[in-house]
Amino acid sequence: MNQKNIKNNDKISLRRAQLIKAAYRVLSKKGYHDFTIRDIAKEAELSTGLVHYYFKDKQDLLVSVLKDINENLRNFLNKSFENVDSPVEKLNIFMRHAFELARDEDYFSVIFDFWTLSNSNERMHKANMKLLKSYRIECSKIIEEGIAKGIFKTTEVEYITAIIISVIQGMIIQYVIDRKAFDYDLYAAKISEQIFTLLTGKSDIKP
Amino acid sequence: MNQKNIKNNDKISLRRAQLIKAAYRVLSKKGYHDFTIRDIAKEAELSTGLVHYYFKDKQDLLVSVLKDINENLRNFLNKSFENVDSPVEKLNIFMRHAFELARDEDYFSVIFDFWTLSNSNERMHKANMKLLKSYRIECSKIIEEGIAKGIFKTTEVEYITAIIISVIQGMIIQYVIDRKAFDYDLYAAKISEQIFTLLTGKSDIKP
Amino acid sequence: MNQKNIKNNDKISLRRAQLIKAAYRVLSKKGYHDFTIRDIAKEAELSTGLVHYYFKDKQDLLVSVLKDINENLRNFLNKSFENVDSPVEKLNIFMRHAFELARDEDYFSVIFDFWTLSNSNERMHKANMKLLKSYRIECSKIIEEGIAKGIFKTTEVEYITAIIISVIQGMIIQYVIDRKAFDYDLYAAKISEQIFTLLTGKSDIKP
Amino acid sequence: MNQKNIKNNDKISLRRAQLIKAAYRVLSKKGYHDFTIRDIAKEAELSTGLVHYYFKDKQDLLVSVLKDINENLRNFLNKSFENVDSPVEKLNIFMRHAFELARDEDYFSVIFDFWTLSNSNERMHKANMKLLKSYRIECSKIIEEGIAKGIFKTTEVEYITAIIISVIQGMIIQYVIDRKAFDYDLYAAKISEQIFTLLTGKSDIKP
DNA sequence: CATGAATGAGATTTCATTCAT
DNA sequence: GATGAATGAAATCTCATTCAT
Known part of the structure; x- marks a missing residue:
């Protein structure tokens, strides 16, 4: 794996971690029933599309x-x-x-x-x-x-x-x-x- | 409370019990996430409107x-x-x-x-x-x-x-x-x- | 089938026909690629939800x-x-x-x-x-x-x-x-x- | 047109042909409704961005x-x-x-x-x-x-x-x-x- | 009391397109 | 040239709730 791929993977991991953290925060605040993908995106200050870019659903x-x-x-x-x-x-x-x-x-x-x-x-x-x-x-x-x-x-x-x-x-x-x-x-x-x-x-x- | 009211209350209790039971069955079968008012109504063989007649929401x-x-x-x-x-x-x-x-x-x-x-x-x-x-x-x-x-x-x-x-x-x-x-x-x-x-x-x- | 059911079925058929007609009109105007459920609803002057009420998808x-x-x-x-x-x-x-x-x-x-x-x-x-x-x-x-x-x-x-x-x-x-x-x-x-x-x-x- | 431009044009033609072929394959496999730019890029083993570099849309x-x-x-x-x-x-x-x-x-x-x-x-x-x-x-x-x-x-x-x-x-x-x-x-x-x-x-x- | 057609807000998800690298 | 992460608009579909009958 070359330097570039390592960087990319790090970036990917970073985003994933960022979204997981945001999801955890939203989840605990609102509970599963009321939390939305949009909430997570907002919490992470990213777009809703990106959540689906990193997570299937x-x-x-x-x-x-x-x-x-x-x-x-x-x-x-x-x-x-x-x-x-x-x-x-x-x-x-x-x-x-x-x-x-x-x-x-x-x-x-x-x-x-x-x-x-x-x-x-x-x-x-x-x-x-x-x-x-x-x-x-x-x-x-x-x-x-x-x-x-x-x-x-x-x-x-x-x-x-x-x-x-x-x-x-x-x-x-x-x-x-x-x-x-x-x-x-x-x-x-x-x-x-x-x-x-x-x-x-x-x-x-x-x- | 007159005879009629008693009857009505009994009927109300009956319907309520019927719906609660249906709700319990549906809830355990499908879990909160997937269960709908319509499911309950169907399970109780009643209409969706009636659920809201007996329960606020x-x-x-x-x-x-x-x-x-x-x-x-x-x-x-x-x-x-x-x-x-x-x-x-x-x-x-x-x-x-x-x-x-x-x-x-x-x-x-x-x-x-x-x-x-x-x-x-x-x-x-x-x-x-x-x-x-x-x-x-x-x-x-x-x-x-x-x-x-x-x-x-x-x-x-x-x-x-x-x-x-x-x-x-x-x-x-x-x-x-x-x-x-x-x-x-x-x-x-x-x-x-x-x-x-x-x-x-x-x-x-x-x- | 009693009088009431007949009436209901007529109404159901009516709505279905109404929506099918609207769909036909929209479809021919916009083509499948661009036509939306919302278009049909608008054309029929009904709500989007109703389209799904009468048609699975x-x-x-x-x-x-x-x-x-x-x-x-x-x-x-x-x-x-x-x-x-x-x-x-x-x-x-x-x-x-x-x-x-x-x-x-x-x-x-x-x-x-x-x-x-x-x-x-x-x-x-x-x-x-x-x-x-x-x-x-x-x-x-x-x-x-x-x-x-x-x-x-x-x-x-x-x-x-x-x-x-x-x-x-x-x-x-x-x-x-x-x-x-x-x-x-x-x-x-x-x-x-x-x-x-x-x-x-x-x-x-x-x- | 100098040597370089000719080379470039050849390369451009090559890429275009490659993408058109990929598009044809994907199109016939999935049909217009389900095919995506990403599908084509994957089929051609190129990036999505490149598709838009060679084709307006x-x-x-x-x-x-x-x-x-x-x-x-x-x-x-x-x-x-x-x-x-x-x-x-x-x-x-x-x-x-x-x-x-x-x-x-x-x-x-x-x-x-x-x-x-x-x-x-x-x-x-x-x-x-x-x-x-x-x-x-x-x-x-x-x-x-x-x-x-x-x-x-x-x-x-x-x-x-x-x-x-x-x-x-x-x-x-x-x-x-x-x-x-x-x-x-x-x-x-x-x-x-x-x-x-x-x-x-x-x-x-x-x- | 009872029905179920109708509503409409809102959720998930997809994807063409852009752009920093 | 080339990449693919990121965007965000828009589509489908669901469903609690209402209300005329």
């Missing part, structure tokens, strides 16, 4: 947004774990990150949209499966590392993982839908603690 | 569907608890019912739709809050009854309730999105058991 | 126009032949009618459009086949009647029919594309005469 | 395609007649060539497209007139040569020419639209024979 753009979210998760975790050795600390980072998602007003509205689209769009369905799987895989890796290092004492990595993801996710949903349902921060802390108890058999680990 | 109908779901939950639990005294048995029924929701292919796609709509529609948002609250209230009532009867030994009813709802809900979502993610029945059973352990302090209670 | 409307043309041909011939017994006179009417089509500035532009669409649209293709077949069938019927009555003396009805249709059609095309190519009326008269010669063996029959 | 390109077809006709006939003296043989070649056009699946779809465009585009209209005129002129030349050589005995060259073009063209159209309408080869042979009869006076039918 609306659904293609949305799938790309979801894939982008997935990639961001991996990047975030990779970066965060760079200088961290302790599995306990890693799990803490992981859970804190997960609980923090509820902070971002928009993130879960977008996720809801994607779940909804899962039904009618197979590509979206697969991307959703992949994102959830990513969460489970990252979580399992940490737990297994903890077991290998003799810190965690469970034999049921997958089950514990499913529980962790479930309880965090379920908590977030309730909180996102009803911010006054309970003291989210307190419950998040308690749950973290309880999970460590479950994993280590002691309750004195401080997150 | 599309959103009004959808809110009514959600409220209907809420009512059904209460009715179901009331009926199920009619001849049951044991809080343990009640909690079992409650959790089994909740886990069973994942069985119904359609139920959670509809719920996803409603969550999504929560974002842009305040009435829908409120209805969603109410449904989640209903779950928490019903669950809390059972736990408090168990405490009163000396069977459950927790002081944190609300927290435990939130955990129960969260873990079940989170489990369902993962399962609905990826039916092969894990052995749902096994995990459901394990979770139930673990919740009873949490509540009673013993692990030998068989659900 | 643009192509569906066009196929309907072609079918309408076909029907008109049959109706015209049936009516014209009502009090005519002589096959010679019938064939004369038939050929005069055919040659007259070139008079209508629009008719053949529309036909060209349909031929063009034949390629990409199977329904249109079939409708085109049907129209041409209609012409052949009507022509053959007359010739056979003439043979039965001992007036025409050919054994090759189908071949003669194909020739008649071909030469008239080919003549029209040249004339429609180039009005000054030749003396259309003169040539039309000559061709008619020659065809009768071919059929009867004498040349003194005056059309 | 889409219509300009199409007119060029039609002119190209016209030129090809003349070239073909010139070449075919190179070593042929007999007008009978020449007319045979001419008619065979004409009838053969129906063989090429694509040729007449393209011609239909051009006829259709005739309506809304004057340049296209003229190009169409020119192509039809070319056919008549070539045919007339042969007949006149035959008369000069005492082989053909008609005094109505133009009329006979119009008939020949008409009947062949009309035959092709019926065949192109309905391949099973009749035995095309048989009818083509019969028509050729009959035309020669008409021209040589061997039959007793008077034109």
Whole structure:
């Protein structure tokens, strides 16, 4: 590939990224039902035609947004774990990150949209499966590392993982839908603690 | 209220129920994105005009569907608890019912739709809050009854309730999105058991 | 079918006919490439939505126009032949009618459009086949009647029919594309005469 | 004109020819309705921008395609007649060539497209007139040569020419639209024979 | 009450054409 | 000459909502 092509590809990637970002912003602001290609174009300060130049159709753009979210998760975790050795600390980072998602007003509205689209769009369905799987895989890796290092004492990595993801996710949903349902921060802390108890058999680990 | 009005109201209720049911069926079949007023009218074998006679607009109908779901939950639990005294048995029924929701292919796609709509529609948002609250209230009532009867030994009813709802809900979502993610029945059973352990302090209670 | 349905169907037929007529007018004025659904709606003084209410899509409307043309041909011939017994006179009417089509500035532009669409649209293709077949069938019927009555003396009805249709059609095309190519009326008269010669063996029959 | 300009012009001609060929291929494959400038560029393995460098606009390109077809006709006939003296043989070649056009699946779809465009585009209209005129002129030349050589005995060259073009063209159209309408080869042979009869006076039918 | 024809705003999508590189 | 990213106008089609009957 020559110099020129590299430049072009960079430009293409740039535009795609720009549009994906704009789509994410619009999506979270207006929700899938009301957002239009025109909104995205306006948000990105580009023409509507260009959106279709880079993405086959609306659904293609949305799938790309979801894939982008997935990639961001991996990047975030990779970066965060760079200088961290302790599995306990890693799990803490992981859970804190997960609980923090509820902070971002928009993130879960977008996720809801994607779940909804899962039904009618197979590509979206697969991307959703992949994102959830990513969460489970990252979580399992940490737990297994903890077991290998003799810190965690469970034999049921997958089950514990499913529980962790479930309880965090379920908590977030309730909180996102009803911010006054309970003291989210307190419950998040308690749950973290309880999970460590479950994993280590002691309750004195401080997150 | 005279005889005629009663009759009319009955008929109105009948038509409304008929349309709500049709809306639920269409909604679960096609998802929010593709369903139309015409679909509902056809499903109910009525005219499109009539839908707007009984419901202000599309959103009004959808809110009514959600409220209907809420009512059904209460009715179901009331009926199920009619001849049951044991809080343990009640909690079992409650959790089994909740886990069973994942069985119904359609139920959670509809719920996803409603969550999504929560974002842009305040009435829908409120209805969603109410449904989640209903779950928490019903669950809390059972736990408090168990405490009163000396069977459950927790002081944190609300927290435990939130955990129960969260873990079940989170489990369902993962399962609905990826039916092969894990052995749902096994995990459901394990979770139930673990919740009873949490509540009673013993692990030998068989659900 | 009750009185009401009949009324409704009449109304439906009315609207459909109205739109087909409008489509025909617009089509001949602007040609397929430039004509829009909006044009038709405007021509019929109705809304664009209504066009789609009565016709699945643009192509569906066009196929309907072609079918309408076909029907008109049959109706015209049936009516014209009502009090005519002589096959010679019938064939004369038939050929005069055919040659007259070139008079209508629009008719053949529309036909060209349909031929063009034949390629990409199977329904249109079939409708085109049907129209041409209609012409052949009507022509053959007359010739056979003439043979039965001992007036025409050919054994090759189908071949003669194909020739008649071909030469008239080919003549029209040249004339429609180039009005000054030749003396259309003169040539039309000559061709008619020659065809009768071919059929009867004498040349003194005056059309 | 200097050496450089000649080179450039050659290159320009080359590119133009390349694009015209590509346009013809795309046009016959997809038909006017679905073909795009991008299709042509892709087919020619060039960029879309270049199409507009060599042709003012889409219509300009199409007119060029039609002119190209016209030129090809003349070239073909010139070449075919190179070593042929007999007008009978020449007319045979001419008619065979004409009838053969129906063989090429694509040729007449393209011609239909051009006829259709005739309506809304004057340049296209003229190009169409020119192509039809070319056919008549070539045919007339042969007949006149035959008369000069005492082989053909008609005094109505133009009329006979119009008939020949008409009947062949009309035959092709019926065949192109309905391949099973009749035995095309048989009818083509019969028509050729009959035309020669008409021209040589061997039959007793008077034109 | 009930119907469904009619409306019209608005969404997605396509594509000829332009222009900076 | 050559490229292809970018534009933006315009087309088709959908659908909630209205309203005369």
